[in-house]
Each structure stands twice: as C-alpha cells, then as structure tokens.
Amino acid sequence: MESGDPISMPERYDHSKDEGQLQTLWEDWGIHRFKSEDQTSPTYSIDTPPPYPSGEFHMGNALNWCYFDFVARYKRMRGFNVHFPQGWDCHGLPTEVRAETTYKVRKRDLAVAEFKNLCIRLTSEYIEKMKKAMKMMGYSIDWDLEYKTMDPNYYRLTQLSFILLFKSGYMYRGEHPVNWCPRCETAIAEAEVEYVESEGLLSYIRFRTEDGHLVIATTRPELLPACVAVAVNPEDERYRRHVGKWVEVPVFKRRVGILADEGVDPNFGTGVVMVCTFGDKTDVKWQKKYKLPIVKAISEDGHMTEEAGRYRGLMIKECQEAIMTDLQKEGVVEKSEKIKRNVGTCWRCHTSVEIISRLQWFMKTKDMTDDVINWTNKITWIPEFAKHRMIDWATSLDWDWVISRQRVFATPIPVWYCARCGENITPEEDWLPVDPRFEKPKVEICPKCGCQDLIGESDVMDTWMDSSITCAVHAGWPGNPESFKRLFPADLQPNGLDIIRTWDYYLMVRHLALFKQAPYKAMLINGMVRGADGRMMHKSYGNYVEATEAILKYGADSLRQWAAGGAATGQDIPFRWSDVEHARRFLTKLWNASRFAIANLREYDRTTEEVELQVLDQWLLSRLEKVTKEVTEAFENFQFNVALESVRNFTWHVFCDQYLEAVKHRFYSSDMGDRSSRIGAEYVLYRSLLRVLQLLAPICPHITESIYQRLKPSTESPRSIHLTRWPSVKQELIDEEVEKKGDVLVAVISEIRREKSKKQVSMRAPIKHLHIYAEQNERKVLEDNVETVKRTCNVSSVSVQPLDDVSLVTPVQEYANIRIRLEF
Numbered sequence: 001m002e003s004g005d006p007i008s009m010p011e012r013y014d015h016s017k018d019e020g021q022l023q024t025l026w027e028d029w030g031i032h033r034f035k036s037e038d039q040t041s042p043t044y045s046i047d048t049p050p051p052y053p054s055g056e057f058h059m060g061n062a063l064n065w066c067y068f069d070f071v072a073r074y075k076r077m078r079g080f081n082v083h084f085p086q087g088w089d090c091h092g093l094p095t096e097v098r099a100e101t102t103y104k105v106r107k108r109d110l111a112v113a114e115f116k117n118l119c120i121r122l123t124s125e126y127i128e129k130m131k132k133a134m135k136m137m138g139y140s141i142d143w144d145l146e147y148k149t150m151d152p153n154y155y156r157l158t159q160l161s162f163i164l165l166f167k168s169g170y171m172y173r174g175e176h177p178v179n180w181c182p183r184c185e186t187a188i189a190e191a192e193v194e195y196v197e198s199e200g201l202l203s204y205i206r207f208r209t210e211d212g213h214l215v216i217a218t219t220r221p222e223l224l225p226a227c228v229a230v231a232v233n234p235e236d237e238r239y240r241r242h243v244g245k246w247v248e249v250p251v252f253k254r255r256v257g258i259l260a261d262e263g264v265d266p267n268f269g270t271g272v273v274m275v276c277t278f279g280d281k282t283d284v285k286w287q288k289k290y291k292l293p294i295v296k297a298i299s300e301d302g303h304m305t306e307e308a309g310r311y312r313g314l315m316i317k318e319c320q321e322a323i324m325t326d327l328q329k330e331g332v333v334e335k336s337e338k339i340k341r342n343v344g345t346c347w348r349c350h351t352s353v354e355i356i357s358r359l360q361w362f363m364k365t366k367d368m369t370d371d372v373i374n375w376t377n378k379i380t381w382i383p384e385f386a387k388h389r390m391i392d393w394a395t396s397l398d399w400d401w402v403i404s405r406q407r408v409f410a411t412p413i414p415v416w417y418c419a420r421c422g423e424n425i426t427p428e429e430d431w432l433p434v435d436p437r438f439e440k441p442k443v444e445i446c447p448k449c450g451c452q453d454l455i456g457e458s459d460v461m462d463t464w465m466d467s468s469i470t471c472a473v474h475a476g477w478p479g480n481p482e483s484f485k486r487l488f489p490a491d492l493q494p495n496g497l498d499i500i501r502t503w504d505y506y507l508m509v510r511h512l513a514l515f516k517q518a519p520y521k522a523m524l525i526n527g528m529v530r531g532a533d534g535r536m537m538h539k540s541y542g543n544y545v546e547a548t549e550a551i552l553k554y555g556a557d558s559l560r561q562w563a564a565g566g567a568a569t570g571q572d573i574p575f576r577w578s579d580v581e582h583a584r585r586f587l588t589k590l591w592n593a594s595r596f597a598i599a600n601l602r603e604y605d606r607t608t609e610e611v612e613l614q615v616l617d618q619w620l621l622s623r624l625e626k627v628t629k630e631v632t633e634a635f636e637n638f639q640f641n642v643a644l645e646s647v648r649n650f651t652w653h654v655f656c657d658q659y660l661e662a663v664k665h666r667f668y669s670s671d672m673g674d675r676s677s678r679i680g681a682e683y684v685l686y687r688s689l690l691r692v693l694q695l696l697a698p699i700c701p702h703i704t705e706s707i708y709q710r711l712k713p714s715t716e717s718p719r720s721i722h723l724t725r726w727p728s729v730k731q732e733l734i735d736e737e738v739e740k741k742g743d744v745l746v747a748v749i750s751e752i753r754r755e756k757s758k759k760q761v762s763m764r765a766p767i768k769h770l771h772i773y774a775e776q777n778e779r780k781v782l783e784d785n786v787e788t789v790k791r792t793c794n795v796s797s798v799s800v801q802p803l804d805d806v807s808l809v810t811p812v813q814e815y816a817n818i819r820i821r822l823e824f
C-alpha cells in the first residue's frame, strides 16, 4: 500500500492482503512495544494469561484475547505506556499424553530427560501454531516480552518462589488425603475436580451385630475392605443403644466400632453409614477426629491392594461387581435401588476421583481465606457478579492446596531429603534452576546430621505453580525492582469465567503470601463461547469453529466485531456466522464511504474560522461529539458491545446513509459560488471520518489503519492511527437545537429517497415539484434549508405549506406532523 496517495484506494477492501501487511508493518514500527525507557507516561499493565499450548486457537481464546487487545489499544490511544506481555503455560499432563501418541512412545519406557525433550519439542510446535493465529487476529502483544514456563529462566522463578514460601512457612510436606486421579496417576487440586451427576446403585447391606444386625446403605461396596467404623446420629433413637458396640463387616468378617456423630444424616439411607478411608471428605474428617486407622484398599493406579484380600489386583469397578456378588451369596443384601448422586471427576480425563493419602507438598492456603476475601472485595470486578465466584470458592475450600504432582513434564520441586534424619534441603537462590531428579545438591552432607545420603525429590509441581506468579514476573520480579514498582500490581487481570477458581485464586494466594498485596487492581471477566446450537462450543458437539477459519473467510476485523458485539461483558456469547457476515458488510460500507471521501477531499484541512458550516454540517458535528462521548464511556467501563454498536450505528446510518447522501451534491457542483459549500462539507467529512476511524480502531485495527494511511494529511501526522490520541469530547459542539433541525431535514430527505425507490425511479431522477406540509416549527427549518433539499434530491421547485387537509399525502417516518408529495 502506498500511503498518502488518495487515489490508490482499491475499489474493494481485501482483508486477506491488507491485514497481514499491516501486522508486519506494526511490528517493524514497534508500536506495540512497552517503552521501559519512557519514565513520564503513565503505565498500564495487563496480566495476560499464558495459555496452555494445545496447538489450536479456538473461539474461546479468540474472544479472550480480543478483550485484552481492545483494552490495550484503547489505553495506548489514551496515552498510556501499555505493558501487554504474552507467555505460554507449557507444562502438564495433556502434553505428556499427546507426546506419547504423537511420537508413539510410552513414558515409562523412556528416560525422564528423553521424554521431557519430546514434550518440549511438541510444545514448541504448538506454540508456533497458536502464535500465528494470534498474529492473524492482529493482537497488539509486545512479543519482546514473550516467555515460556518450560524455559529454565522461567521455572527458576517458580522454584525461587517455592523456596521463599517454604522458608516463610507457607509450603509444607506431609501425608494427607488428597484428590487423586487413578487414571492420570497423580494428585489433583480441589479446583481440578469437576462434579457431575451420575446414576449409582444404593445397596442396603446387613452388618452383623452382637445381638442382631444393622442395615447400611452404600453406593460403594468396593470400599468395604477400607471400612474402619460405622456411624449414626447421636439423636437417632433407633440406634442409640448400638453406640460404642461393634459390627462385623460382611465378606471381610472384620469387627469395627459404632460411633455417634452429628454429621450423620438420619434421613439418608437407613441413617447408619460406613466410615471408609477414604470414600469422601467426611471420611477424612472423621478419620482424623476419631483417630481411626487408615486402610489403603485402592492403589495409585486404581487397582485394589492386598488390603482387599482376595479382590487384590481387580480394578475398582470389577471389585465392586465381585463384592456385590459375594454379598448376595451371603444373603446380606436386602435391596438395591438406583439413585442420582454427585461424583467428583478428574477435569482432564473425567475418571472418578479417589481420595488417597500419600506424602505430598502443600501450600498453606486454608488459613488465608479471610485475607483472600478482604482483597477480593477491594478489587474492581467487571462484571460485578464474578466477584462472588471468587469469594464462594475461597470459602468452600476444605483443604490446603496440594502442589505436588506425580508427572514428568513440569517444574521440579527444588528439594532434597536427608535419608537418615529426613531434613528438607532447599537450594540457595544462585543454584537455580535445579532438577533434583538428576542433580545433586551443592552441599555434600545433611546440615543437620551430617549424613551423606541426600535424595532428590522426584515429584514435580502443579502447573498452576508456574502460572500463578505471572503478575510478579511480568512486572520484573525479582531482578528489576524499579520496574516492579511501576508495574505491580497489574492494572488489569483479564480472563475467562471458568478460571476464576484456579488462576485468579492461585494468583491471589501466591502473591499475598509473597508480597502481602493483591496482584491485580481490576478483574475483567469474559464469558464462554457457545456454538450456533446454544451448547458450549466443543469438538465433540460438532459446533466447533477454529478462529483461523473465520479470519481467512471474513478477516480479523470482522471476527473481532463478533467478539466485541456478541454479548455484554462477562456473558456467554454464541458464535454465529451471520454476526461475522454482518460485520463484514459494515466494513464494506465503511470502505466505500471512505473511498468517496478520500477521492473528494481537496481543501479539508482548514480551520474553523475558514469554513462556513450548514445546518447538516453542524448537525453531524454535534452527533459526532455525542457518539465520541458514548464510545469513550463504554471503553472506560469495558462495555465493548456498547462501544461497537454506538460507533457502528453512527457510521452506518448517520454518517453514511444520512450525511454522506445529503452532502454528495456539494462535491459535484462546479461553479465557483459553491466552493465554500464544498469546503464546509470537506471539513466535516474529514473530521468525522478520522473520528470514526479512531473510535473504531481498538476493535477494527486493520481497516481503520488501511484507510488512515490514505487519509492522513501529511508526513507530520502520526505514523499510525494507533498512535493518534484518543479524541476528547468537545462539549461546545453539542447543540440540541441544531440536532433537532438536522433531524427534520434528514427525515424529509430520507422520505423522498424512499418514495423514489418505491416508484422504482433512480435516486438522481428529477422531481418537478415537491410539496411539503408541516407545522410551524418544522416549516421554518425546511424553508431555511430548501436549497439543501433541492440539491440533494434533484428537485426543481418546492412549496412549504401548513399542515391541513393532507390525509392523502405521505407522512414522513417518525414525524407525523410532516408530510410530502412528489410531482415528477
């Protein structure tokens, strides 16, 4: 594209050519770069989530990043030095699984380092794919700030934060029951457990007592070998006499005690329940409270252990069936009935989660709940309702955050243990990064007992440990305290509704523990993308559309309009092709109007004193200030749908359909007497087009730039539309009286055009005589501007008369007191 040449505007806007070129140009110009050397402009930092590199940039991602980008672009135009980094949250089980299938290997057959390298290779490929899609969307990310959590220079920081928290008492190692996925063979956090309703079988089983039996209803007979007690409610008259006595667990013939606890619901089943280690969180509570033994009947890979006797080696489900058969043989099953219940499943593979006790690392988050709620209340939440998700989540948590995982591709936990006394040995800061799986510590003996046998931790960290320090890392912690002071806490924390309980929560606890301060000032939450059928967009539902498909078809600026306009901020948003098509039509309209304007602008760069403005000119300028005000307020409040609709409506209907149509004739007249009329129209046309481009630039960065490059008056003008200053509202140009007059004129002109099209004559077809009937006020406006109506609609003569006995003539839309009649 040659800039500054007004004639070079092609007839059609070709997004496939322009968008890519502009993205390269912006990169060359470095206009998205955070200027660390700029010490005067206020900074605005966005703590962008590092996405998990899945290789696909789906519509949900597209929506997420559109929100960040609207804000980043708007804030830059407001004069902020915007910090818009981008990272990649690389570690995790999904990559391990995909590496196994992609490279046709099995994790356990390879050395840890070798398998890790395959994961790194795969992740790098996926990152490149996603990065390409992000660039195609025109996101104004500062790629100089890119990072990957799998890089040693990043996970060094994850490890450093671990050590600091360990030293300040926030990290501890202990044997506690945790949620466990037997398929993924790892501990998972409460946030990673998804509860789903499923059908189960509630069986009523007879347990022998000293003088008879008790009936216990259970959905999990496979836990009978782990049954360590039976509980009843102390108020329950039926069972009071049994408390303190024993029952015999059928099949296993073990005796366990009967205890009384208020937690037992007398109305569920028979009012007698088994306490197993561990069936659920209540079992965990009671085991601790009554100091019951722990029987581990289920192994880490979901098989029955030797504790299960003859069922040893069976899978959980198989064991359930086998035990039921044996119970039936014993004749102790009274009845079975189907019930619906909530089952915790693994977020990753949807396997039912077990509760298993094992040595793990934890962060002491449970005690932080009050602090979390306090800070959550101090932060601005957009939309407000999202705040309650955070508070509800923080209050609902029962356990500390288990941060150790039993996987390969993750940040190693930087600890060695003394084989003799069990002392934890953590590295000094300058040893980092370390991988205790392969490396020896730099001390040779245990500082406590002098033992030389030091064992490296083989567990690794939860990936949220990597990504929940981004606010600090983005701000320059720990190496750059000067930058940290400027950029921490982040001004904006934008992310999806679905990761409040993970990312937002973990960010909060990590930074509160490390810095005694919340890591972000404002939260911007986007909803989820639904398919055209109203269901969540998902590959298995057949309603999945990849972002690049829509970009290739309609261009990034069209897809970005969908993201802005599809729903109010924070609401779920359906993906509809029709929205993208509509957006594309708008761009065509804007392009055509701009082509007309640019081809006709000659003497537009005048000052206010030099131009003579007509009513319609003043009318448009007044409307322009109003729309500027609306759009500015909408962006300030993150209401992107409001911003888009305001500027789109104004551009499409007011600017193109009404103003442009009404002033076109002022450019066609050739006689000198019309020169001042033409200059006035040029002046307004230039100003309003430039303004529209600016207001639209954060949402449609490409087309606005493309037009701006042809519109900008001189080489001294800012190089890019994105470097122009956001327009301030000129209150003095807002004139209600002028707007009323302009509205009347525009309504009459539109009605004449409608009449012409109804009669199927050309818009330029001459009208011999135009009769206008109106009430006094409107009559005055029309008489004063009769020339405008005549020239705009090619009318030879006009008569303006009072409004009486005109039932047969056409009323003007929205004006019952104005009527017109045309004579051709």
Ligand SMILES: [Zn+2]
Pocket (backbone or CB within 6 Å): 181, 182, 183, 184, 185, 346, 347, 348, 349, 350, 351
């Ligand atoms: Zn799983």
Ligand SMILES: [Zn+2]
Pocket (backbone or CB within 6 Å): 418, 419, 420, 421, 422, 423, 446, 447, 448, 449, 450, 451
């Ligand atoms: Zn020791």
